[in-house]
Amino acid sequence: MSSFDAFLLLSFGGPQGPDEVMPFLRKVTAGRGIPDERLTDVAQHYLHYDGVSPITAQNEALLLALTKEFERRSITLPLYFGNRNWHPFLADTARTMAADGIGRALVLATSATGSYSGCRQYREDLARATVDLAGEGVSAPEFVKLRHYFDLPGFIEANANAVRDALGQLPPEQREDARLIFTAHSIPDSMNETAGPTGGLYLAEHTATARLVAEAVRGPGAQFDLVWQSRSGPPRVPWLAPDINDHLRGLAASGAATTSGEHAPVRAVVVAPTGFISDHMEVMWDLDNEAAETARELGLGFVRAATAGTDPAFVSGLVDLVEERLSGREPVSLSGLGVCGRDCPSTCCPAPLRPTAEPAAQPARPAVPATES
Ligand SMILES: CC1=C(CCC(=O)O)c2cc3nc(cc4[nH]c(cc5[nH]c(cc1n2)c(C)c5CCC(=O)O)c(CCC(=O)O)c4C)C(CCC(=O)O)=C3C
Ligand SMILES: [Fe+2]
Numbered sequence: 001m002s003s004f005d006a007f008l009l010l011s012f013g014g015p016q017g018p019d020e021v022m023p024f025l026r027k028v029t030a031g032r033g034i035p036d037e038r039l040t041d042v043a044q045h046y047l048h049y050d051g052v053s054p055i056t057a058q059n060e061a062l063l064l065a066l067t068k069e070f071e072r073r074s075i076t077l078p079l080y081f082g083n084r085n086w087h088p089f090l091a092d093t094a095r096t097m098a099a100d101g102i103g104r105a106l107v108l109a110t111s112a113t114g115s116y117s118g119c120r121q122y123r124e125d126l127a128r129a130t131v132d133l134a135g136e137g138v139s140a141p142e143f144v145k146l147r148h149y150f151d152l153p154g155f156i157e158a159n160a161n162a163v164r165d166a167l168g169q170l171p172p173e174q175r176e177d178a179r180l181i182f183t184a185h186s187i188p189d190s191m192n193e194t195a196g197p198t199g200g201l202y203l204a205e206h207t208a209t210a211r212l213v214a215e216a217v218r219g220p221g222a223q224f225d226l227v228w229q230s231r232s233g234p235p236r237v238p239w240l241a242p243d244i245n246d247h248l249r250g251l252a253a254s255g256a257a258t259t260s261g262e263h264a265p266v267r268a269v270v271v272a273p274t275g276f277i278s279d280h281m282e283v284m285w286d287l288d289n290e291a292a293e294t295a296r297e298l299g300l301g302f303v304r305a306a307t308a309g310t311d312p313a314f315v316s317g318l319v320d321l322v323e324e325r326l327s328g329r330e331p332v333s334l335s336g337l338g339v340c341g342r343d344c345p346s347t348c349c350p351a352p353l354r355p356t357a358e359p360a361a362q363p364a365r366p367a368v369p370a371t372e373s
Helices: 018-029 036-048 055-072 090-099 116-135 153-168 189-193 201-218 244-254 281-298 312-327
Strands: 006-011 079-083 104-109 142-145 179-185 225-229 268-272 301-304
Touching (some): 006 055, 006 090, 006 116, 018 036, 036 281, 055 079, 055 312, 090 116, 104 116, 104 312, 153 268, 153 312, 179 244, 189 201, 244 268, 244 281, 268 281
Parallel strands (some): 006 079, 006 104, 104 142, 179 225, 179 268
16 A cells, blocks of 8 residues: 555646736647637637636635545645646646655546546646756655546536536426537547547547436436537647537437437537536636527527536545545446556557647657556
């Protein structure tokens, strides 16, 4: 059994005012081949909310809820918070942890699934912070990233609660037939193809979450759609499709195939962003503004389900995940995909080739240790 002396919440980060929007976006997209028009577009999403991304406040709320749950269960690890792209930056947090005498920390990333963007890039961030601190003569803690939690019972329960609440907001006559649509962040097809030890893990994990939530709400074999949102990158590069807006148009035009093979008109949808653990900018802009507007134009009833956020079932599930590592308890996998993201081979989820980026603009990628138990 291994011992840990701290817990680190590791996230993406987001701007906290209008002046921070462009510097944040440049940092996120450096060397990524994202067209300038897309950057200007996304800047408008943030500026619409006075340049404040919701993600930092959401993470602070999660950290507070986790702190309380640690206390309730008498887990004495101190909790820290650091980000990849904005304050508090991971390297600063790691420096504080080192000064506090932390030797080994469990890390929870705010992405529940695998892929380069959702998993490996966080491992690289941890490795880079360690290298950066070593350059200052500081020895960073050893970081151990927790496994993926896309099928954690508490995550499924929190999302199922949210879908039930959303269905309850539809007019009674639309509830039973409302289409359950799950969304996650689109990624390039090629990133999905290389996700996980044998490929396709991003799609497999999001499909598992969607199925488990749909079945928790409507019973075994329940119908559901899994679609994608927030695509970026040049149009000629294929990303996971269909996009939520195209999907809504398709449903309105041709209806949905029922189990008996007929096409029934779709009158209402519940859209559950199970690919996000809290209300990120992508959820607020791409769903609450854009997709809601598409549905309105099509005359479709539309309710967006809440994200897991600080739902007590989710918070408790995350602390189960911590206790699993503290006590060596057997992991629970509801989906049958098994334990994902724990002992990753070094070839797992490789950084995508970015043909449009200047080689010099590529940040140096520190080696990621193959295993880390
Ligand atoms: C899989 C995935 C998650 C995981 C889900 C999770 O971890 O929750 C995620 C999270 C997030 N992505 C975020 C923001 C952005 N992502 C971008 C760009 C990209 N994301 C990608 C994928 C993902 N992204 C990809 C393949 C790109 C293309 C560039 C590249 O190959 O790296 C861009 C650039 C502009 C644009 O093109 O949109 C921005 C601003 C925020 C913060 C939101 C806030 O402020 O609330 C969060 C949590
Ligand atoms: Fe992103």
